Amino acid sequence: MSRTALLSRSPALPCGLVLACAGIAGAATFAAATDLGGGLVRMAVVVAMMSSTPGIPLVALLRLPNRAIALMLGISASWATWLLISLWQVTAGWWAPVPCAAAVTTVSVAAAAFSVRTGAAPAASVPLTTRLRRARYRWDRPRGVAAALLCGAVTLGWWETRVIDLDATGAYGLIGVVTWRLPLALGAVGSAFGIAVGRRRLDQPVAFAALAILVCLLYQLVAISDGNPVVGTGFVHVGFIDYIGTAHRLPPSVDARFSWSGFFDAAAVLVELTGLADAGPLLLxxxxxxxxxxxxxxxxxxxxxxxxxxxxxxxxxxxxxxxxxxxxxxxxxxxxxxxxxxxxxxxxxxxxxxxxxxxxxxxxxxxxxxxxxxxxxxxxxxxxxxxxxxxxxxxxxxxxxxxxxxxxxxxxxxxxxxxxxxxxxxxxxxxxxxxxxxxxxxxxxxxxxxxxxxxxxxxxxxxxxxxxxxxxxxxxxxxxxxxxxxxxxxxxxxxxxxxxxxxxxxxxxxxxxxxxxxxxxxxxxxxxxxxxxxxxxxxxxxxxxxxxxxxxxxxxxxxxxxLGHIRVLGRSPAAPVLVLTAAVWSAAMLGMTTRGLNTAFERNPADLVGAARALLTTVPDGTTLLPSGSEGVLKLGRLTTVVRPQSSTCNAWTVECVDAFGADYILISTSQQADLELRRAAPPGWLYDFADQLVDQGRYQIVERTRHALVLARKEQG
Incomplete structure (x- = not known):
């Protein structure tokens, strides 16, 4: 492709998109002000508002000659606006998410109206019905095959989340426990992508759909199977956001990350505008x-x-x-x-x-x-x-x-x-x-x-x-x-x-x-x-x-x-499709292997998260908890009202360490056990044996036991 074709002027941000952003902002602000609705719909509308306004209407006024660049900058500018506004609310001590949302909506509506009036966001020159008729998706045989492959991949991926045994994950990670369904699903996605990109006429909708499904298969499989996100640090962020949303200020110097609190401030605003109890639903x-x-x-x-x-x-x-x-x-x-x-x-x-x-x-x-x-x-x-x-x-x-x-x-x-x-x-x-x-x-x-x-x-x-x-x-x-x-x-x-x-x-x-x-x-x-x-x-x-x-x-x-050395391959119209299919499937298998390697100790099963929530809900202020840094779910809340040790405390589990810290409660999980086995070469089951030792010695008693979690409470020594 020539440089002229690549960099040619594309239409400005369309009028419909700019007006839609302003309308979404108005709907989200109204829902937050009246506490109307809830659940996924309200959350999606508020996220859309914070991702599109005021950035997209304002960037439309710049009349940038490239629509993709303008859209990208509009999203980033919207995020930047909310990050800085939220930071200002917390540092200035004026917590007002709904009035700030109303101000952003007002600016967005004014910018959208001005951009439409001045032609910065031009109206379509062709009627909508005509454009829809021209853009009608034509289902030829290759597209039909690709669509069928993608539907099969979705079915196989969902089936895999229902049957996979994540408890059996070990040193080989996810690749060691997946069934035949996931590789077959990845192969179907690779084939659909190969058809879309390798055929003579590039099929961008199918390519987009194939990559979207590939992201879900590689990035979301474990989370959907467990019903909780994989990275435990996300739960730590939920605790940070919960404190800011409740106290409307930053906590004392409990974590260095609060020195860069813009994200946590904006997330607290997001939680209040959506009406959620906490940021937990945003993680999955x-x-x-x-x-x-x-x-x-x-x-x-x-x-x-x-x-x-x-x-x-x-x-x-x-x-x-x-x-x-x-x-x-x-x-x-x-x-x-x-x-x-x-x-x-x-x-x-x-x-x-x-x-x-x-x-x-x-x-x-x-x-x-x-x-x-x-x-x-x-x-x-x-x-x-x-x-x-x-x-x-x-x-x-x-x-x-x-x-x-x-x-x-x-x-x-x-x-x-x-x-x-x-x-x-x-x-x-x-x-x-x-x-x-x-x-x-x-x-x-x-x-x-x-x-x-x-x-x-x-x-x-x-x-x-x-x-x-x-x-x-x-x-x-x-x-x-x-x-x-x-x-x-x-x-x-x-x-x-x-x-x-x-x-x-x-x-x-x-x-x-x-x-x-x-x-x-x-x-x-x-x-x-x-x-x-x-x-x-x-x-x-x-x-x-x-x-x-x-x-x-x-x-x-x-x-x-x-192709220059194997002329038979070069003459085959199916060669690009086959090469792309094989390459994407191989890369996807490598992606699944590498991304899922730490699944054994990074996953957060539902009963583990439930045990942590129950513990944080019931213990009184001043309670001391172990472990600290290795279990993110223990920081879901109660950021300043319960005592947690420094992250270096009890990196090696010993009776002396537990006695020195004097924890009132200890949360032990299969994820911690897997971490010890894989990264520190501990014997299988060693951590649970250590918990039994604490119980046998009369130091602690079991107050809750689930498939993936064990909660110990300290006994009063008579």
Whole structure:
């Protein structure tokens, strides 16, 4: 596809979409003010409001020439608005979610009306009935086959959630317990995707549906089977949000994450507007929903890098299957990641669309030219629009700064490196974001950095130490589990190698330097800090949206090379379909294997969550609980009224440790037992044997026993 076709002006945000956003905001505000309705419908309407207003109506006024970019920025701007408004409510001590929603609705309605009146959001020139008739979906045989395959995949996936025995999960993770149904479902999805993308006429609706079902199969299987989310940290966030929603202020210095409380403040507002008792119902489908939001900037980046829509869909499949990092749960980093990618996609689009002086001459001349060259303005973008767009990117980055500690650092590094290689027109942007970051660190998080200065600076420059904690320390525990960790590393490492080769194939493109910066920038975080041993994982997570399209470029070149040497394959119209089917199925199996490796100790069965809720509901204030950091469900609530030890307390279960802490209640689970067996090579059943020892010695008594949980209460010593 030519650059002109790729970057041609697309229609502005349509009138119907802008007015619909304003209408959704009005409906959500009315429902919250009158406490009308409830359940999933009201929750969906409020989430839609916070994801679309006021950003989409306001961005429509910018008249951006690319509809996808405008929609992406509208979503991120809406989130940024709610993050900052919610933060202001908490810090200013004026808790008023409904009046704030009314103010946002008023602004959205005014912006929508103005954009329609001025033509910023043009009405359709063709009647709706005519457009629907033209867009009618034609069911030819390949589409019918693909639809049948997807229906079969959904049926098999749901059947799998009913029959899978997650209690049998061990060192091999999910791949060791799935039945024939899930691989067959993944094969059906791969076949449907191959038909949609591999046939002569690209079928984007089927490709979208196939990837949506693939996300559900890979990301939601365990959660749907257990009825609860997989990552226990989400329950910790529920406890944070519950405190803010009840007290309407931040708690004392109980957790460093409250120094970046924007996400928790906005989630508390969301809970009040939806009428939910707590944020628990938001957790179950969060991975799929947040992946849907991240898909738009990832697809834009992929299309800009690969130069075509077909390879962009292949890139999306690689992204979905390669994302085993479990960072898409209900968390600040998931929201900040979408906003970061929105900034990256916008800057990359700007670079591809604008006039751009090439680098010529010798190495010294190229280096000097690179430092001073400046991209021009894209077509249909004036200087005023450019300034407003830069201000919008700074606004989104500001909301990131107050919500997450790591993602804004990556944003600053990325835009700075883009400026260094002469691929950024907005030269003030990295400076402005850096100033906001320093100001917030000084104002909003002084308690954290003054008390953890050694932690912040102690790892700086220690790349070997960060790699050791991020990679080397993962090779501990059961030998089978260690071997499965190698599969994870090999899968991500293989994608990185393919991305590197893809960049070499891409290097003659005029935006190659910028794409190289986007690929490398996440890995510079290793220089700064180990981030609790997770920095290597975060680097691959942040780099995956760029790795995926570059890997797709590499695989496409390889496929073309094979066709050139095997002419029989090249003459077969079914060859692309078969190759894509096999490739997607193989990648999906690897995705299931790597993402589901920790299922044994990451899952949260319903009876375990129920036991934790019952315990937190009944114990009096001042009660001490064990364990601390290893059981997120124990932090569902009662953030300041029950006593929990530091996360390092009782990392090794001993009678002496339990006596020293003096816990009133101990919650033991099969997930904790699996963690000890797999990551610390403890004997099977050791933790429950230890609980029996405490009971036999008369220290504790059993007050509740379920299939996955055991609650012990301390006996009064006479």
């Amino acid at each position: 489908w969060a991975p799929a929903v947040l992946t849907a939001f991240v898909a738009l900037p990832v697809f834009i980046i992929a299309r800009l890098i690969t130069g075509g829509t077909r390879l962009a869909w292949v890139s999306m499949a690689i992204y979905v299957c390669g994302n085993w990092f479990q960072q898409d749960y209900f968390s600040p980093q998931a929201i900040a990641f979408v906003m970061h990618l929105s900034i990256v996609a916008t800057l990359l689009w700007w670079l591809r669309a604008a006039p751009f002086p090439p680098l010529e001459g010798g190495l010294a001349h190229r280096a000097s030219t690179m430092l001073i060259r400046l991209p021009g303005l894209p077509p249909h973008i004036g200087r005023r629009q450019a300034l407003l767009l830069e201000s919008l990117l700074l606004f989104i980055a500001t909301a990131m700064v107050v919500s997450h500690q790591l993602t804004p650092v990556l944003t600053i590094i990325t835009v700075t490196l883009l400026a260094v290689v002469g691929s950024l027109r907005q030269r003030c942007l990295p400076v402005a974001i850096g100033i906001v970051f320093v100001v917030w660190l000084s104002y909003g998080a002084p308690d954290y950095w003054t008390g953890h200065l050694q932690v912040l600076l102690g790892d700086f420059g220690k790349v070997t130490g960060s790699l050791q904690t991020g990679l080397g320390d993962r090779f501990s525990g059961a030998q089978q589990y260690q071997r499965m960790q190698l599969v994870r590393i090999a899968w991500s490492g293989g994608l990185a190698v393919l991305a590197g080769i893809g960049w070499l194939c891409y290097r003659r493109n005029r935006s190659a330097l910028a794409v190289g910066v986007l690929l490398v920038a996440p890995f510079t975080l290793i220089i700064g800090q180990s981030y609790g041993g997770e920095i290597v994982l975060r680097c691959f997570f942040y780099a995956l949206p760029v790795m995926a399209p570059l890997a797709a470029v590499c695989l496409f070149r390889l496929y073309r090379w094979i």
